[in-house]
Amino acid sequence: MGIESMRVKDVQVGLRRKEFSDVELVKAYLDRMKRHDKNVKAMITICEEEALEQAAQVDKKIADGKSIKWMEGVPTGLKDNICTRGIRTTCASKMLMDFEPPYDAGVVEKLKKEGLVILGKYNMDEFAMGSSNENSAFYPTRNPWNLDYVPGGSSGGSAAGLAAGFATVTYGSDTGGSIRMPASFCGVVGVKPTYGTVSRYGLIAFGSSLDQIGSFGKNVEDAACALKVIQGHDPKDATSREKGYDKDYVSIMKKGVKGLRIGLPEEFFGKGVDPEVRNSVLEGAKQLEKEGAIVSSFSLPIPESGLSAYYIISSAEASSNLGRYDGIRFGYSASHCDDYQERVISSRTEGFGNEVKRRIMLGTYALSSGYYEAYYNKAMMFRRKVRKLFQDAFERYDAILTPTVPVLPFKIGEKLGDPLSMYLADIFTVSVNLAGIPAISMPSGFSKSGLPIGLQLMGNEFSEETLFRLAYALEKELALDKKPIAMEVV
Amino acid sequence: MAVYETVIGLEIHVELATNSKIFCACATSFGDEPNVNTCPVCLGLPGVMPVLNKSVVELAIKAGCSLNCEINLINKMDRKNYFYPDLPKAYQISQYDLPICVNGFVDIDKHGERKKIGITRIHIEEDAGKLIHIEDQNDTLIDYNRGGIPLIEIVTEPDIRSAEEAVTFLKDLRGILVYSGISDCKMEQGSMRCDVNISIRELGSKTLRTKVEIKNMNSMKEVYKAIKKEESRQIELYRFGEGYKIIQETRRWDASKGKTVSMRTKEDAHDYRYFPEPDLPKLIISEGQVKDIKQSLPELPKDKRKRMMREYGLTDKEARVLTEEKLVGDFYEAAVKLSGKPKETANWMMTEVLRVLKAESVIPITSKQLAELIIEVEKGTINRTVAKEVFEEMINTDRSVFQIIETRGLQQISAQNILEEVVDKVLTENSKAVADYQVGKTQSFGFLMGQCMKATKGQGNPNKVRIILENKLTQ
Numbered sequence: 001m002g003i004e005s006m007r008v009k010d011v012q013v014g015l016r017r018k019e020f021s022d023v024e025l026v027k028a029y030l031d032r033m034k035r036h037d038k039n040v041k042a043m044i045t046i047c048e049e050e051a052l053e054q055a056a057q058v059d060k061k062i063a064d065g066k067s068i069k070w071m072e073g074v075p076t077g078l079k080d081n082i083c084t085r086g087i088r089t090t091c092a093s094k095m096l097m098d099f100e101p102p103y104d105a106g107v108v109e110k111l112k113k114e115g116l117v118i119l120g121k122y123n124m125d126e127f128a129m130g131s132s133n134e135n136s137a138f139y140p141t142r143n144p145w146n147l148d149y150v151p152g153g154s155s156g157g158s159a160a161g162l163a164a165g166f167a168t169v170t171y172g173s174d175t176g177g178s179i180r181m182p183a184s185f186c187g188v189v190g191v192k193p194t195y196g197t198v199s200r201y202g203l204i205a206f207g208s209s210l211d212q213i214g215s216f217g218k219n220v221e222d223a224a225c226a227l228k229v230i231q232g233h234d235p236k237d238a239t240s241r242e243k244g245y246d247k248d249y250v251s252i253m254k255k256g257v258k259g260l261r262i263g264l265p266e267e268f269f270g271k272g273v274d275p276e277v278r279n280s281v282l283e284g285a286k287q288l289e290k291e292g293a294i295v296s297s298f299s300l301p302i303p304e305s306g307l308s309a310y311y312i313i314s315s316a317e318a319s320s321n322l323g324r325y326d327g328i329r330f331g332y333s334a335s336h337c338d339d340y341q342e343r344v345i346s347s348r349t350e351g352f353g354n355e356v357k358r359r360i361m362l363g364t365y366a367l368s369s370g371y372y373e374a375y376y377n378k379a380m381m382f383r384r385k386v387r388k389l390f391q392d393a394f395e396r397y398d399a400i401l402t403p404t405v406p407v408l409p410f411k412i413g414e415k416l417g418d419p420l421s422m423y424l425a426d427i428f429t430v431s432v433n434l435a436g437i438p439a440i441s442m443p444s445g446f447s448k449s450g451l452p453i454g455l456q457l458m459g460n461e462f463s464e465e466t467l468f469r470l471a472y473a474l475e476k477e478l479a480l481d482k483k484p485i486a487m488e489v490v
Numbered sequence: 491m492a493v494y495e496t497v498i499g500l501e502i503h504v505e506l507a508t509n510s511k512i513f514c515a516c517a518t519s520f521g522d523e524p525n526v527n528t529c530p531v532c533l534g535l536p537g538v539m540p541v542l543n544k545s546v547v548e549l550a551i552k553a554g555c556s557l558n559c560e561i562n563l564i565n566k567m568d569r570k571n572y573f574y575p576d577l578p579k580a581y582q583i584s585q586y587d588l589p590i591c592v593n594g595f596v597d598i599d600k601h602g603e604r605k606k607i608g609i610t611r612i613h614i615e616e617d618a619g620k621l622i623h624i625e626d627q628n629d630t631l632i633d634y635n636r637g638g639i640p641l642i643e644i645v646t647e648p649d650i651r652s653a654e655e656a657v658t659f660l661k662d663l664r665g666i667l668v669y670s671g672i673s674d675c676k677m678e679q680g681s682m683r684c685d686v687n688i689s690i691r692e693l694g695s696k697t698l699r700t701k702v703e704i705k706n707m708n709s710m711k712e713v714y715k716a717i718k719k720e721e722s723r724q725i726e727l728y729r730f731g732e733g734y735k736i737i738q739e740t741r742r743w744d745a746s747k748g749k750t751v752s753m754r755t756k757e758d759a760h761d762y763r764y765f766p767e768p769d770l771p772k773l774i775i776s777e778g779q780v781k782d783i784k785q786s787l788p789e790l791p792k793d794k795r796k797r798m799m800r801e802y803g804l805t806d807k808e809a810r811v812l813t814e815e816k817l818v819g820d821f822y823e824a825a826v827k828l829s830g831k832p833k834e835t836a837n838w839m840m841t842e843v844l845r846v847l848k849a850e851s852v853i854p855i856t857s858k859q860l861a862e863l864i865i866e867v868e869k870g871t872i873n874r875t876v877a878k879e880v881f882e883e884m885i886n887t888d889r890s891v892f893q894i895i896e897t898r899g900l901q902q903i904s905a906q907n908i909l910e911e912v913v914d915k916v917l918t919e920n921s922k923a924v925a926d927y928q929v930g931k932t933q934s935f936g937f938l939m940g941q942c943m944k945a946t947k948g949q950g951n952p953n954k955v956r957i958i959l960e961n962k963l964t965q
Contacts, residue, residue, distance in 0.1 A: 083537045096536065103530050105537060204536040209768035238541045238770050317768055320571050323580025324534045331536075340575055340630075367571070367763035376765060 003028045004165025008074055008222045011168055015062060015073050022055035022062075022073040022117065029075050029119055033166050039147055041139045042161030044080045044090055045121040051075070054117045071229045072115030079158045079172040080121040081128055082213065083202035084108055091204050092136040093126045095325050095332045095351035105202020106234040107171065107213055114229050119167050123157030126353045127322065128178055128206045130154050131425045134416055135355045142412065143185060145451055149409045152182030152425075155216075159186040162216045169226035170216045175207045176310050177404075177429025179214045180441035184404035184454025187443045189223040189471065190216050194461050195436035196241035198227075199234030205321040207314035208239075210433040220442060220471040224249040227464070253468035258292035260470060263397035265300035268428055273406045280445035280453040281403045287477040288401070288470060300393055300400070302431045305382050310430035311423060312366045312379035318356075319363030325351060358419065383434045390435045394460035399470055402428050404441040404454035432458055440467045442475060493693040494728065496721050497701075498650035498686060499610075502663065503641050504673045505617065505681040506549045512616045512640035513540030513583065520679055524622075524633035532638035534578035539769050542567070546640040547590070547773065548783060549672050550614050553642055554591030555784045556670045557609050557663075563780075565590050565773040567614070571763040575632055576619040584643075586764040589613035590775075596666070597792070598658050607659050608647030617641050636680075642672075648687070648698065653717035657710050660684060661814075665791035669816045677709050684713055689736075690724040699733075703740045704750055716743040720750055794819055802832035812839060818847070821857050828861030835864060842881055854885045862891040875948050876900050904951040906958075912950065913958045916941045927963055935963070 003025070014020050030048055037043050058073040078084065081091045083101035085108075090096045104112065111118065125135035133141040133156025141156040143149040144164040151160035155172025159182035162170045172179045174192035183190025191214045198213045205211060213230065217223030228249060234240045264285060269278055289295045327333035327347025334346030352360070366375035393400060405425055415422045432439040437458060444455040455474075459467045511518055514531035531538045547565075554561050568586035594609035619637035623630050644663070650656050664675040664682060675682040689701040704720055707713045720741070727735050741750035789797070795809040798819075804812070813819045822839050826832045838860060847853050863884070867877045872895060880894050887894075895901060903909060917924055920941060926934040942955050 081537075089536075091536070099536065101530075101535065101537065103535075103538070201539050202537040205769075207768075236541060237539050239539075239768075316765060320569050320581050320763070320765070323571060323573065324536070324578060326573065326575075326580065328575060329533065329535075329578060344573060364763065367765055369761050369763075372763075372765075 002165075003032060005218075006168055007218060008071070008168055008225045011074050012070075015058070015068070018062065022058040023052060025073070026051050026055040026075055026117055026119065029165075029167060032164075033120070036164055037166065039142065040144055040160055040164045040166075041141045042123055042151075042157040042164060042166055043120050044092060044123050044138060044157070045088055047084075047087055047118055047120050050087070051117050051119050054115075058115060058117070069115050071225060073117060075117045075119050075168050076111065076226070077119045077122050077158065077161060077167040077170045078108070079124050079128075079155050079170075081124060081173060081204040081206075082107060082121075082171065083204065084118065084121065087121065089121065089204065090138075091127050092124045092138060093352065093356070094137045095347075096204075097137075097332065099331055101202070103202060106199025106236060106240075107230045108202065110199075110230050110232070116229065122155070122161050122170060122172075124172075125154035125156065125178075125355070127204070127318070127356050128154040128173055128175055128211075129318070129355050129359050131177070131181055131422050132410070132412075132415065133157065133160075133182070134412065135353055137353050140412055143409055143451075145187060145409075146449075148411055149451065150185065150412050150414075152185030152405070152409065154178040154182075155190075156182045156186075158216055159183050159188055159190065162186070162188050162218060169218075169222050171213060171226070171230070172216060173203055173206075173211055173213050174429075174433065175210045175212075175314055176433050177426045179216065180404050180429050180432075180439060180454070180456060181425065183216060183441040184443075184456075185409040185452060187446075187452030187454075188216050188218055189220050189440065189442045189475075190214065191223045191227050191440050191464070191467075192432060192438060193227060193231065193464055194241070194438045195433075196239055197231045197438075197462070197464075199230075199232075199237045199240050201234055201236040201240075205317075207317040207433075208321060209317060210310070210314055212433070220253065220440075220468060220475050221250060223440070224253060224468050249465050249468045252465045253472040255469055256291065257288060257470050257473045260288075260293045260398045260466065261396065262288055262293050262295045262470070263300075263393060263400045264295065264297045265302075265393075265400060265402060266297055267300055267303050268402035272424070272427075273403060274408055276408060276447045277403045277406060277453050281401065281455045284444045284455045284474055284478065285401055287474055291473045291477060293470070293473075295401075298393065298396070300389060302386055302389060303427045306386055306431040306434060307423065307427050309379040309382040309386070310426070310434055311362065312375050313383065313434070315359040315363030316366045316376050316379075317363065319360045319367065322352075322356070322360055327351065355419070386431050386434045387436075390431075390437060390458075390460070394463075398459070398463070398466050400458040402456045402458070404428060404456040408447050408449070408453065409451045428456060432456075437461055438464050438467060440471050442471050444474075444478065492728075494690050494725050495693045495695075496651055496717075497648045497689050497691060497698060498652075498656055498717065499648035499701075500644075500646045500650065500656065500659070501685040501687070502644040502646075502660070503617075503683040503685075504553075504644065504667060504675060506546055506640040506642060507671060507673050508543060508545045508549065508640055510543060511638035512543050512546050512614075513638055516638065518639050520681070522635055524631070525635060527635040528637070532578070533634060534580075540583060540767075542770055542773065543640065546614060547775070548779075549640075550590045550612065550642050551775065551780060551783050552670055552787065553644070553667065553672045554594065554612055555780070555787055556666050556672070556790065557591070557594040557596055557612070557644070559591035559594030559609055559612060561775065561780045562588055562590055562592065563775045563777065564588065565775065567767040567770045567773070568764050569767050570615075572760045574618070575630070576621050576637070578619070578634065578637060582616055582618065583767050583770070584615035585613035596659060596662055598655065598662050600655065600658070605649075605655070607649045607655075610645045610647050612642050612644050615641050615643060648689075653714045653721070656686065656717055657714050660710055660713065662791070665814065669788055669791055669794075671788075680708070683708075686713065686717055686720075688717060688720050688724070690721065690728060700736050700738050702736065702738070704743050705740060705753070706743045707745070712743060712745050715745075715748065716750060719748065723750070788816075791816075791819075802826065802836070804832070804836055808836050808840060811844070812836065817853070818844070821853055821860075824857035825860045825864075828858055829864040829868075831864050831868065834868070835860070838864060838881075842878070846885060855881075859884055859891060866891055866895065870902060870904065870951065871895065872900055873902050873949070873952060876902070900949060902951045903946050903949050904954055906954070909946075909950060909954055909958050912945045913942055913955065913962055916945055917962060924963065935959070938963075
């Protein structure tokens with residue numbers, strides 16, 4: 001079996017049956033990265049030494065006849081906004097190009113404790129701001145299905161890297177769709193869990209009330225395993241939640257979907273949705289019906305105002321979160337500055353890219369006295385309304401099915417000069433973050449041009465198990481799981 | 491000529507007496523090496539998150555209860571955004587529109603009458619680091635040890651009418667906060683800081699005129715001086731028809747020059763862009779918690795003063811001095827309990843103990859030692875003069891009253907035969923003084939008495955010496 005089609009289960013079984021060693025496995029991934037990443041550009045930092053050392057430890061345990069933990073030895077990787085002690089964490093920004101955190105993020109602590117092997121840090125849009133990965137200060141990541149296309153963003157490196165076979169599972173962060181959108185564009189499964197189920201400690205903040213770390217897998221089961229291993233309360237994150245961690249998605253998801261009620265919100269299938277996308281997602285709905293789910297349409301008037309509210313709230317929080325990058329204590333510092341003010345201004349002017357500056361300005365404006373009521377406050381009011389609308393919907397439905405992105409993957413450079421049309425790519429994903437609810441994006445099919453299409457399943461707070469059940473059933477029905485990753489083109 | 495009235499409101503920042511900082515586990519101790527009490531959280535490194543220290547909330551509620559406030563049960567924290575090098579995150583976590591305590595008051599004494607000073611609000615926030623400007627150099631160093639130390643900001647109503655009232659209020663407030671263990675309130679160390687809002691209006695007017703904020707006073711004395719100075723500056727401007735020159739601004743008190751200097755005007759005031767802190771969940775306080783804290787409040791200085799006057803027969807002045815600091819009051823009461831002599835103990839406190847406390851900032855003896863000393867004087871083992879010597883020695887050694895008396899042989903001499911011998915010797919050696927006394931110069935009695943005491947190295951029982959001396963002179 002090629003390393004690129006290996007699933008978590010294959011790794012778990014292979015290591016235990018000694019079909020291969022963890023070092024061999026890690027070397028194979030590293031080798032694949034070296035051969036193919038010059039085309040995909042998914043990686044920012046490859047942690048070769050650390051990964052091999054970690055794998056050797058796993059091998060020693062196995063050789064000594066000791067039992068290894070459930071996910072131990074599984075090669076993984078992180079979006080480069082998740083802090084790793086002693087390994088540079090750049091946020092794909094010039095600002096943090098040489099930043100080596102003196103601490104591990106909460107999820108990294110968990111991963112290390114559970115024995116997963118961190119292969120590297122994946123490319124992203126600078127500070128997670130973007131929907132195409134073109135905002136990386138280093139280089140844009142390309143879509144492994146067609147290198148002329150974007151992988152989506154902002155966790156584009158984690159999605160493209162996984163699709164290209166650079167790890168068994170990967171991790172990203174999702175503030176307004178940053179896991180689901182690239183999952184959709186790269187033909188993998190991406191999960192944005194309920195806000196508070198995964199520690200944000202050590203996730204470099206963008207929009208703190210929206211940010212959530214989640215997982216990518218090449219199938220539903222992998223994504224569920226990857227999520228299970230990082231979830232849980234973290235005393236260092238006051239917004240992390242105490243409940244809902246005892247669920248074993250991996251066994252529950254195989255229960256079938258009989259009787260589950262699925263809502264199709266009209267507003268997510270109308271104008272602006274590419275017919276190929278619409279048909280593919282509706283095909284998914286039909287399959288679920290075949291499996292015994294009850295599917296019906298309803299109205300959920302969220303998308304447009306939700307998008308505005310999202311961009312106001314996330315930018316407002318970002319404008320505050322990014323204030324600390326002043327060139328004084330860490331990160332990029334402009335040279336030849338005479339005084340404090342000049343240093344701060346020059347460091348920020350030179351250290352941040354255009355999209356980041358755009359969001360800082362937008363957010364600063366929205367919070368300014370005189371505009372606060374009209375923008376930030378209004379956005380917060382709409383956010384409460386979004387929550388209410390979802391709550392009402394989840395009284396009638398167990399899950400909501402929509403396209404993840406209204407359009408097919410677009411070409412590199414295509415939307416770069418038009419931020420608004422780029423923002424529109426997030427229109428179906430942002431409301432999930434506003435409401436703090438979980439959602440999964442999974443492949444629903446392919447366009448005529450051979451590009452992946454994704455569908456999105458949204459559920460009520462802490463209903464991940466229901467979403468995994470639906471996704472698992474759907475995946476079997478659509479039989480997309482075994483589709484080869486198109487690395488042959490590389 | 492118009493008669494003016496000063497209108498003053500205070501904003502007081504008080505560092506809470508917690509062991510660790512407000513959002514991380516770093517120590518809060520004062521005077522440590524720069525930047526040793528820091529961690530990624532209080533340095534605001536990327537990705538870190540704050541976790542609210544529960545004892546901060548408890549102390550803030552305690553402050554609210556001590557100052558007769560209502561406690562808001564639903565609280566949130568907010569971000570106050572501004573760039574300054576002492577603020578590593580470029581925002582201060584504070585409370586904006588939902589402060590933890592509102593609508594309180596403090597009763598102060600004004601010429602024997604009570605006056606109510608309203609407390610508008612108390613909110614929780616974090617302190618910033620400290621900038622250290624090096625003299626004659628262009629560099630500024632930053633010490634982040636103070637960054638993240640928990641503060642409460644207490645805002646008063648504009649109820650204060652003079653510098654005297656302001657200082658009385660501050661003293662009472664400090665007493666309350668120190669007594670309740672909320673803060674050590676050391677203005678010189680910055681654990682209590684006071685900004686003054688001051689405006690002037692014609693007496694009888696009800697409207698508030700343009701106010702000026704004064705900052706940077708680091709003692710009560712400076713607060714007093716700064717108010718006096720600003721008051722006369724504003725009155726003078728009004729008097730000469732130049733009231734328009736009083737603009738809403740912040741002025742810095744320059745203690746060395748004894749005047750205020752403009753820092754910034756309203757026009758260049760910051761837009762802090764407050765918004766709810768997304769990294770901290772809403773803070774819900776239960777009524778039970780407030781009730782428990784209310785019940786645990788210690789006796790406040792005012793109540794203690796009244797009780798001491800009643801219980802120990804102290805004067806108002808004595809009670810006031812002895813309750814100014816909790817430490818002193820506690821020491822006094824412990825000593826009284828052992829000595830059973832409240833008046834005598836108060837005398838010792840007011841003279842010797844407070845003198846030493848002032849010089850050394852600690853009381854170097856125990857209340858038990860003081861009580862024993864008083865008992866020994868009372869019993870007649872030593873006289874008062876010798877007792878002072880014993881007291882001095884106790885400060886410098888850790889020997890007991892008895893050990894000192896014993897080893898130095900300080901017991902009072904009361905034996906009739908010994909004292910008579912001494913008096914006889916003095917009378918023979920000072921025949922001139924004796925002659926003087928006998929022709930009616932009674933003041934020479936004092937001289938002879940002194941000589942007798944000197945001859946006993948101060949240990950003679952003064953009453954007995956006096957009687958013997960009187961008897962011998964009139965024989």
